Amino acid sequence: MKLIDVLKKRTSIRKYSDREVSEELLNELLEAAGRTQTMGNLQLYSVVVTRDAAMKEKLSPAHFNQPMVKAAPVVLTICADFNRTTEWCRNRSADPGYDNMLSFINAASDALLYTQTFCCLAEESGLGVCYLGTTVYMPGMIIDALRLPRLVMPVATITVGWPDEHPAQSDRLPLASFVHQETYSNYTPQRIDEFYTPKENLPENKHFVEINNKETLAQIFTDIRYTRKDNEALSEVFIETLKKQGFHL
């Protein structure tokens, strides 16, 4: 099956069968993902592979104890990594200047592009993956658990295994809502209605609004899932952790 057909049917997978994810297959996918474009061919990322139950136990609270962390055969933590390149420079009479915001953004970009190639390859192979957005909420706990040195910052976590569920596919916004021709077309109330009403009318979303005693689906996001208060507190933590890892802002 072509990737485009895999994608058209894809869903995130949170329940995995007992079937092993062989080291051979995992390494083949991790290596092929290394063909992803990368800044100056520096490959500014590292992947930490977690298979050990005790290590999953340590990582679990950093991901708000989402059950996939302990249940998945493999957990991958993908990091923006300027440490390896910096060590290379230091060993080669070169003076590295990669302890800054731009270098973090460069390395995070490399790491996220790598991550997504890996996800496409894994899903093409029939594996199921789930992306844990929690990685950037509690980076300090992950840094401690995986012993990440200076200039290494976790930016993505993926749980990987053979699917043991067939969840319904979630909706997506229409193409016209996120693609702009030549210049950005801002959103009028009419366009917002056009793009978001189908999502708001889905029975599961209506139900979600009702059981949470909210007026609108948007309030589920602003008042419960991603609140200003949490975002601002976690922004502070993220910035402090970035600095602690040596990326000056």
Added chain:
Amino acid sequence: MKLIDVLKKRTSIRKYSDREVSEELLNELLEAAGRTQTMGNLQLYSVVVTRDAAMKEKLSPAHFNQPMVKAAPVVLTICADFNRTTEWCRNRSADPGYDNMLSFINAASDALLYTQTFCCLAEESGLGVCYLGTTVYMPGMIIDALRLPRLVMPVATITVGWPDEHPAQSDRLPLASFVHQETYSNYTPQRIDEFYTPKENLPENKHFVEINNKETLAQIFTDIRYTRKDNEALSEVFIETLKKQGFHL
């Protein structure tokens, strides 16, 4: 051909034939890439499609006049976008709190994952792409050219077209250099030698060091390509632009 086989042979493509990239094909790929995992199913990205010659002319200096920008039939600028979600919230009696660092990281992650799914799909279709790392160097010029509003920040640019060259594939570091088992294994001088000597010994890299009168390949990066001075100046610009776009640090 499976994606893994496409990837194993892939190279970035900087020269494109005259063959048109049809709107139908482009939209099919942009839409399928929308199946990429996304935070809270919010799809925190936008894509601005550039086909117009005058718009390419405007974008070109932001990308240091790399010839692909004007030569490619299609240029895609992918943006971290919390504007659309914020507008949705405002139209739905919800108070959005997405003008902070964490929200930028969330949206940039969504945008970069989307970008890479698109690249995999494009290459599977036989298209050639080139990722322009310059996007984060001069974001202000891109913001002006594409009229990006508050809470929209460009994070990736891709040139797209049918290949008119067959460049040699570049090297990559060995898998063991960037994959760590259970915890991060820091790099001893011996491991640096093991991982980087093959790269340093490539004839093109030896030649590059020689013609630039440098002692080591690493010095090409620290003294010429990505210097501390440039990185620090561009970090300031990036942070100022982020703030100007409404993401408070």
